[in-house]
Amino acid sequence: MNTTIQMTPPQPSQKPAPEVQKEDAMRLQKEMINANYRDLASAHDQGRKVAATFVPGNLNELVMCFDFARSLPETNALQNGMRKKSGKFILDAERDGHSEDVCTYVKSDLGMMLGGETGPTGEKLPIPDLLLLSYTGCFTFMKWFELVRQKYNCETVMLHTPYQGDGKITQSMRDYVVKQLKETVIPTMERVSGVKFDIDRLRQYMKESAKAEDDLVKVLQSAKNRPSPIDGYFGAVYYIGPIFTAFRGLPEATQYYDVLRREIDERVRNKRGPITPEGELLEEKYRLVVEGPPNWTSFRDFWKMFYDEGAVVVASTYSKVGGVYDSGFRHDPDHPLESLADYCLGCYTNLNFPQRIDMICKYMDEYEADGLLINSIKSCNSFSAGQLLMLREVEKRTGKPAAFIESDLVDPRYFSAANIKNRLESYFQMIKQKRAVAGIATAH
Amino acid sequence: MVPTLKDVIARCEALFEDLHFSAVKEWKAAVPGRKAIGYMPIYVPREIVYAAGMLPVGIFGGGDQMEVIQGDAYYQSYICRIPRSTLELGLTGRLDCLDGMLFPSLCDVIRNLSGMWQVLFKDKYVRYIDVPHNYLDQVGGEFYINEMQVLREDLAKIAGKPITDAALNASIAVYNDNRRAVQDLYAYRAQKPWQAPTSEVYLLVRAGMVLPPEEHTQVVRDYLAAVDKEERPKRDKARVVLTGSFCEQPPLSLIKSIEMAGCYVVDDDFGLIMRWLLDEVPANGNPLEELSKAYLHRSAQQASKYDEKKEDKGKYLLRQVKQGGAEGVIFAAASFCDPALLERPMLQEILAQQKIPYTAFKFAENTGQMAPIREQAGTFADSIKLWSDA
Numbered sequence: 001m002n003t004t005i006q007m008t009p010p011q012p013s014q015k016p017a018p019e020v021q022k023e024d025a026m027r028l029q030k031e032m033i034n035a036n037y038r039d040l041a042s043a044h045d046q047g048r049k050v051a052a053t054f055v056p057g058n059l060n061e062l063v064m065c066f067d068f069a070r071s072l073p074e075t076n077a078l079q080n081g082m083r084k085k086s087g088k089f090i091l092d093a094e095r096d097g098h099s100e101d102v103c104t105y106v107k108s109d110l111g112m113m114l115g116g117e118t119g120p121t122g123e124k125l126p127i128p129d130l131l132l133l134s135y136t137g138c139f140t141f142m143k144w145f146e147l148v149r150q151k152y153n154c155e156t157v158m159l160h161t162p163y164q165g166d167g168k169i170t171q172s173m174r175d176y177v178v179k180q181l182k183e184t185v186i187p188t189m190e191r192v193s194g195v196k197f198d199i200d201r202l203r204q205y206m207k208e209s210a211k212a213e214d215d216l217v218k219v220l221q222s223a224k225n226r227p228s229p230i231d232g233y234f235g236a237v238y239y240i241g242p243i244f245t246a247f248r249g250l251p252e253a254t255q256y257y258d259v260l261r262r263e264i265d266e267r268v269r270n271k272r273g274p275i276t277p278e279g280e281l282l283e284e285k286y287r288l289v290v291e292g293p294p295n296w297t298s299f300r301d302f303w304k305m306f307y308d309e310g311a312v313v314v315a316s317t318y319s320k321v322g323g324v325y326d327s328g329f330r331h332d333p334d335h336p337l338e339s340l341a342d343y344c345l346g347c348y349t350n351l352n353f354p355q356r357i358d359m360i361c362k363y364m365d366e367y368e369a370d371g372l373l374i375n376s377i378k379s380c381n382s383f384s385a386g387q388l389l390m391l392r393e394v395e396k397r398t399g400k401p402a403a404f405i406e407s408d409l410v411d412p413r414y415f416s417a418a419n420i421k422n423r424l425e426s427y428f429q430m431i432k433q434k435r436a437v438a439g440i441a442t443a444h
Numbered sequence: 445m446v447p448t449l450k451d452v453i454a455r456c457e458a459l460f461e462d463l464h465f466s467a468v469k470e471w472k473a474a475v476p477g478r479k480a481i482g483y484m485p486i487y488v489p490r491e492i493v494y495a496a497g498m499l500p501v502g503i504f505g506g507g508d509q510m511e512v513i514q515g516d517a518y519y520q521s522y523i524c525r526i527p528r529s530t531l532e533l534g535l536t537g538r539l540d541c542l543d544g545m546l547f548p549s550l551c552d553v554i555r556n557l558s559g560m561w562q563v564l565f566k567d568k569y570v571r572y573i574d575v576p577h578n579y580l581d582q583v584g585g586e587f588y589i590n591e592m593q594v595l596r597e598d599l600a601k602i603a604g605k606p607i608t609d610a611a612l613n614a615s616i617a618v619y620n621d622n623r624r625a626v627q628d629l630y631a632y633r634a635q636k637p638w639q640a641p642t643s644e645v646y647l648l649v650r651a652g653m654v655l656p657p658e659e660h661t662q663v664v665r666d667y668l669a670a671v672d673k674e675e676r677p678k679r680d681k682a683r684v685v686l687t688g689s690f691c692e693q694p695p696l697s698l699i700k701s702i703e704m705a706g707c708y709v710v711d712d713d714f715g716l717i718m719r720w721l722l723d724e725v726p727a728n729g730n731p732l733e734e735l736s737k738a739y740l741h742r743s744a745q746q747a748s749k750y751d752e753k754k755e756d757k758g759k760y761l762l763r764q765v766k767q768g769g770a771e772g773v774i775f776a777a778a779s780f781c782d783p784a785l786l787e788r789p790m791l792q793e794i795l796a797q798q799k800i801p802y803t804a805f806k807f808a809e810n811t812g813q814m815a816p817i818r819e820q821a822g823t824f825a826d827s828i829k830l831w832s833d834a
């Protein structure tokens with residue numbers, strides 16, 4: 001599952017297209033992400049090794065200790081989705097024998113390989129020297145890297161993160177992750193990179209991470225204000241980009257979050273709404289919590305269906321896939337390996353069902369949301385299996401309306417704009433009616 | 445009296461068809477206070493459940509005989525069938541005879557179902573059973589032993605008495621016997637598939653999901669004794685390994701269709717829990733350590749289990765092909781089954797390198813249309829025969 005996106009320039013449309021609005025922080029993150037692709041393209045020429053890894057449970061601080069350039073296949077897939085390239089890649093992978101039923105992130109990645117590994121920005125993506133299989137919250141990850149390994153014969157190292165089946169992190173789970181780090185992950189990274197592990201370097205990165213995490217939480221929680229100064233889903237995917245990927249632990253990321261937080265503070269002071277691609281949202285009509293990842297192939301159209309109606313997402317679970325920081329977790333330089341373990345164990349899709357339901361109910365309450373919207377993703381059993389129960393439970397516990405739509409991450413065949421728009425419109429109507437009824441009830 | 449072949453098969457068939465689990469209810473009623481614990485595919489250490497004096501019960505979905513109404517309301521169309529029919533079993537009270545459910549670490553669907561079960565069946569014991577993907581004794585092994593210890597303590601609490609090492613070792617010995625019987629059954633079928641058709645072997649395996657292990661061992665032994673006395677016609681069929689059906693099960697009619705289409709299934713991965721551990725677990729050591737070692741170092745390879753090295757991929761399947769003298773492989777995966785379908789291209793590549801023919805299709809537990817599958821299996825069998833005759 002992943003996160004890092006850039007705003008593409010507006011496409012010509014019937015109306016004269018307004019200039020895409022961006023916060024400074026958005027520009028900054030776009031530069032960072034492009035720089036990472038350049039870094040990856042030149043890594044092998046410069047004698048650097050490349051590690052590929054996943055977003056949930058990614059060990060960026062640790063990976064940086066070995067000077068690896070860092071590639072995130074989920075990010076590559078979603079960037080290809082945003083650039084409308086993923087549809088072809090998926091078809092190519094299916095023609096190559098991959099089932100139509102499985103996760104399209106995987107197929108987009110495998111299709112990109114079949115096409116010669118040209119990355120989303122047009123630069124060549126290097127074949128990884130190490131596949132770091134940090135296995136948090138999704139079984140598909142394991143198969144994904146086994147498939148890549150089968151093709152490229154890359155060295156692969158597994159970090160198995162046990163699932164919070166009982167809704168808690170036990171000492172045994174933590175010890176298991178730490179031991180894997182010490183006994184297999186770190187020695188493998190040392191061998192592949194030729195760099196000796198330096199725990200003080202790790203601590204230093206973690207200090208930076210914690211600062212950035214503080215700021216990210218403030219940004220995400222700013223949505224408790226009325227009006228919300230951010231969109232906690234469509235906007236948040238820009239905000240979480242650096243910290244969920246190759247930048248957590250770097251001073252650039254800390255600086256990015258500092259700039260972002262200041263911008264958002266300013267918006268709160270001025271009672272401004274969120275920035276959308278068509279400018280500031282002037283009237284906040286609906287406040288929603290969203291569960292599930294967005295669709296990337298029609299991301300802008302999807303977002304527009306919300307801001308055109310004055311709907312703002314005040315909190316989302318997707319913005320927690322790379323770390324649930326609002327629950328208080330921070331990377332801790334005093335206990336570096338233990339805190340890496342807790343980080344992996346605590347990512348959103350590693351939480352059990354009752355925990356996920358509790359989190360959503362808490363968001364509904366704390367962010368004063370009008371309702372819950374679930375965007376159910378065909379690709380992703382990790383998120384999707386059981387979401388209909390989630391919907392019932394949240395409705396039952398909060399008394400607020402919930403709605404269900406279906407799409408996919410990067411497979412354009414599964415984004416039906418008309419259906420989704422209809423569904424959303426009737427959902428907004430439903431919220432309005434509920435409010436009217438509640439208004440009458442309080443008036444009496 | 446030694447039961448006849450007909451008796452054995454009729455009994456297994458009745459157990460298989462009984463979605464109200466009367467056998468479990470009877471077992472419980474025989475001694476007041478007895479408890480039963482359900483588990484889903486593929487693997488849980490049943491030895492611990494049985495050592496607690498409880499009956500482990502394999503829940504393999506609703507098959508093609510049950511209408512799924514409530515269960516469907518919980519799942520999108522793009523999710524496999526087994527979780528919905530399992531929920532249906534639970535919501536319609538058919539699983540009330542179970543005092544708890546174990547959900548193995550297999551895929552995201554079963555994993556999430558463990559939490560759904562916690563929400564929907566609040567009065568039942570529910571546990572997610574994580575197995576390690578790190579195979580070092582001091583790392584993954586230690587974690588796994590701790591996981592098993594939690595299960596042991598939880599079940600002891602439910603049983604109202606501790607589970608001793610002696611009880612665990614006795615249970616390990618019972619399951620060693622059972623595994624040997626099932627291995628013999630599989631070996632017999634591989635040798636004489638015309639004598640022991642897979643439609644019967646499958647029913648025997650499924651009987652092991654509801655019977656106490658000693659009783660099941662006896663049923664398997666009775667079958668082997670009885671079937672060997674029969675003279676069944678040997679036909680010129682293609683010998684195949686069927687793989688990918690480790691969780692959601694194909695309908696029995698599908699298995700029969702494959703056989704009727706000209707295939708002898710000489711190995712498969714149905715009810716893999718019976719053969720997941722590849723050999724004896726020492727029954728005189730530290731029981732949890734021995735169970736852990738058996739899982740870490742001597743268990744079947746399977747799509748939901750990590751292969752540490754590229755060279756390991758497909759070894760188990762190739763061994764099945766070799767030992768079973770198979771001429772081809774049928775990939776039969778449940779629709780939308782992530783682990784099976786993601787694994788499939790890797791295994792197919794390995795088979796292609798070894799020049800072992802294969803074919804692939806998908807099914808659902810309630811697939812009704814057999815004609816296309818029969819046709820595909822028939823064409824596959826014909827092509828194998830054609831090549832072997834050439």
Ligand code: SF4
Binds near residue numbers: 106137383
């Ligand atoms: S199944 Fe979901 S979490 Fe797993 S890789 Fe695909 S999109 Fe990501």
Ligand code: SF4
Binds near residue numbers: 525551692781
């Ligand atoms: S059939 Fe496959 S995807 Fe469905 S629950 Fe079983 S292993 Fe998981």
